Amino acid sequence: MNWIKTENNKKINALEIPTISIEQMRSDLKEMKLRPVGFFGKQEFENVRLYVTLADDKQGKLYISSVLFTPDIKSYNSFTQDISQLHIFEREFYEEFKIEPKNHPWLKPLRKNQDEYPFFTMQGEDVHEVAVGPIHAGVIEPGHFRFMCQGEKVYNLEIMLGYQYKGIEDLFLKNPDNRLAESVCGDSVIAHNMAYSQVMEALSDTKIPERAQIIRRIALELERMAVHIGDMGAIAGDMAYLMGASIFGTTRTLVINTMLEITGSRFGRGLINTGGVNFDIDFEMSDKIRNVLDEVIKIVEKTTKTMLKSSSCISRMERTGTVSTETAYALGAVGMAARSSGINLDSRFDFKDRWYEKCPWEEDFKFTGDVYSRFKLRYKEVKQSARFIDDLLEELKDYEDGLKVPVGNLIRNAFVVSITEGWRGEVVHTAITGANAELIRYKIKDASFNNWYMLAMAVRNNGISDFPLCNKSFNLSYCANDL
Amino acid sequence: MLDTIKLKYLQGRKYIKDIKNAPMKEQFRGFPIIKSGDIDCSCCPTGAISKNPNSIDMGKCTFCGNCKCDAVQFSNFYKLASINRDALIIKENMTPEEFEKIAIQSRREIKKIFSKSLKLRQVSAGGCNGCEMELNACSNANFDMGRFGIDFVASPRHADGIVITGAITKNMAYALEDCYKSVPNPKIVILAGSCAISGGIFQNSKEINREFINKYPIDLYIPGCPIHPLTFINAILNFIK
Ligand code: SF4
Numbered sequence A: 001m002n003w004i005k006t007e008n009n010k011k012i013n014a015l016e017i018p019t020i021s022i023e024q025m026r027s028d029l030k031e032m033k034l035r036p037v038g039f040f041g042k043q044e045f046e047n048v049r050l051y052v053t054l055a056d057d058k059q060g061k062l063y064i065s066s067v068l069f070t071p072d073i074k075s076y077n078s079f080t081q082d083i084s085q086l087h088i089f090e091r092e093f094y095e096e097f098k099i100e101p102k103n104h105p106w107l108k109p110l111r112k113n114q115d116e117y118p119f120f121t122m123q124g125e126d127v128h129e130v131a132v133g134p135i136h137a138g139v140i141e142p143g144h145f146r147f148m149c150q151g152e153k154v155y156n157l158e159i160m161l162g163y164q165y166k167g168i169e170d171l172f173l174k175n176p177d178n179r180l181a182e183s184v185c186g187d188s189v190i191a192h193n194m195a196y197s198q199v200m201e202a203l204s205d206t207k208i209p210e211r212a213q214i215i216r217r218i219a220l221e222l223e224r225m226a227v228h229i230g231d232m233g234a235i236a237g238d239m240a241y242l243m244g245a246s247i248f249g250t251t252r253t254l255v256i257n258t259m260l261e262i263t264g265s266r267f268g269r270g271l272i273n274t275g276g277v278n279f280d281i282d283f284e285m286s287d288k289i290r291n292v293l294d295e296v297i298k299i300v301e302k303t304t305k306t307m308l309k310s311s312s313c314i315s316r317m318e319r320t321g322t323v324s325t326e327t328a329y330a331l332g333a334v335g336m337a338a339r340s341s342g343i344n345l346d347s348r349f350d351f352k353d354r355w356y357e358k359c360p361w362e363e364d365f366k367f368t369g370d371v372y373s374r375f376k377l378r379y380k381e382v383k384q385s386a387r388f389i390d391d392l393l394e395e396l397k398d399y400e401d402g403l404k405v406p407v408g409n410l411i412r413n414a415f416v417v418s419i420t421e422g423w424r425g426e427v428v429h430t431a432i433t434g435a436n437a438e439l440i441r442y443k444i445k446d447a448s449f450n451n452w453y454m455l456a457m458a459v460r461n462n463g464i465s466d467f468p469l470c471n472k473s474f475n476l477s478y479c480a481n482d483l
Numbered sequence B: 001m002l003d004t005i006k007l008k009y010l011q012g013r014k015y016i017k018d019i020k021n022a023p024m025k026e027q028f029r030g031f032p033i034i035k036s037g038d039i040d041c042s043c044c045p046t047g048a049i050s051k052n053p054n055s056i057d058m059g060k061c062t063f064c065g066n067c068k069c070d071a072v073q074f075s076n077f078y079k080l081a082s083i084n085r086d087a088l089i090i091k092e093n094m095t096p097e098e099f100e101k102i103a104i105q106s107r108r109e110i111k112k113i114f115s116k117s118l119k120l121r122q123v124s125a126g127g128c129n130g131c132e133m134e135l136n137a138c139s140n141a142n143f144d145m146g147r148f149g150i151d152f153v154a155s156p157r158h159a160d161g162i163v164i165t166g167a168i169t170k171n172m173a174y175a176l177e178d179c180y181k182s183v184p185n186p187k188i189v190i191l192a193g194s195c196a197i198s199g200g201i202f203q204n205s206k207e208i209n210r211e212f213i214n215k216y217p218i219d220l221y222i223p224g225c226p227i228h229p230l231t232f233i234n235a236i237l238n239f240i241k
């Protein structure tokens, strides 16, 4: 088959990426049965080249190929018909390049052209619509939600996004910068900045010190812990279990204040630069981190146990917002939300990140796909990340090879995919350089991009009053979707 | 029940008693201390630095620390807000004390109307969610902003003003103005974070529309990327009390 086989964070020659026909692409997609992680276009003079990246998660490999659309091709038969996971990718491709995927089941605007958005409508005696947003009741990012309800029950939720759209991928072409990468998504500062840095390092053949690699991963796990604990508090808050909300809230503060002590920012901004890291973790700091995390885990365990003794909490979470394994798979769900629905995807392990090799990974999670499942998975991941950090801190002692190295120039005609497992799921950055070694395409795919539709499916046939709880249990990003 | 009470005991008291003098970790990058000497403007992602004479515009700065050198250091002083946009441009040899003196002069009419209770509607308009997370943190059990009568409310009709975060995308421009118009008079406008104040890291985006900022009076500028809860709460307290 005409695909280039490559790996995470490995540079390939962009000119060697094969061009195959649309029909070949279709039959390959069907035959290979791999998971799409990239499906995006690039203008090439008057033509549009569609790049497709597929992940073989079991083997930890990536496959890349492309299709060239000449200006006379205005449409093609949608791939979503066969590979449902591509539904959202095809919407994006259509929005950017106006090449229509015919017979796409849900071809609506993704982040632009909101004025023309055709909402799903429903008629009947008991049917009513509830429209919320773009400005929501709380302090949250903007998005528009439209519920079609029959009485209290949600029949369909339509989610219209795009309010945060600021053309960030184009900004990367003009001014690639670590600070911009940190601002793709403010709750996943480390994940996005790590993916960006790895792309730039691969594009310039820069090998960063091992110490820096470990420190980056410690920060990544701290970020995961902080957000998960915060979300556990938010879930508790939405069930009116205020003790949980307040304790998880202050416990999260302990984690992000530790991040502040390491990096000068509560979210780890300024820690990672292409070429390494800007701050070290010395012995004293290692001890400090360990002590704080011991304390944090103690509180989280106690609070969770107490909370889960309350039958009213359990009854709010159990069987609320359930997404079945089949649905999650069909939608192309990734990350922790997918894991809570029984899909075992975790790029840290699938792509065999060497720093996680020694980390103890247990598979014994009993998923149920509901809010309860997502809550319990968070609980499990918080404890797991604390153990990872402990191991990584131990590892850190053996590497005294500095914090950063100078970054070389970008190499021409190169193509790199970098996948990092943020707390929400995979963060995929893809970059292509041109003949003058300049960036000519920068593509970002956050886990939210795949998972927003999961939320829509989760609230079906649930009471509309459970929407906030369902929403918090996912905590998807608006800006990382809108870009 | 007993467990819950035990938990409460374990939790203890977490709130910061004296918000105005709350200690800040020394690693925090806050107010820049600038001296004369050579600085590298090209390292700044937002064009916040000027040289000869040296200055940093806190309204643009992301406090990333890239520019740290002999001439630029960052103190952990966190009261960075001002009612005057120009005052955010920090010049050579300016001390935090000097800045604090000129930053916020509270107005009598503001004190009279808002000092006991200030309800704010937050509008998130094209940032990264960092500032929103910190605004949410303002209401957690550590910072507990509600004790000063400052709260975020759900409806603009119940609000005394709006807090804008983000660079204001074209797609949010209409909703923002709509929200502003729905707030009853008298009302205030607060810009929180470098995105809101200047466009920040997104200032060169073609997809933003900052007309709102020029059209309506702005009452308070709160720098940060993201704003620290202590920066936010102290800014508001100095403004209304
Ligand atoms: S700390 Fe501020 S002034 Fe210095 S480089 Fe970063 S953004 Fe520019």
Ligand code: SF4
Residues within 6 Å of the ligand: A183, A186, B126, B127, B128, B129, B130, B131, B132, B165, B166, B167, B192, B193, B194, B195, B196, B200, B201, B224, B225, B226, B227
């Ligand atoms: S100022 Fe910084 S933290 Fe705040 S929204 Fe903008 S990029 Fe995010």
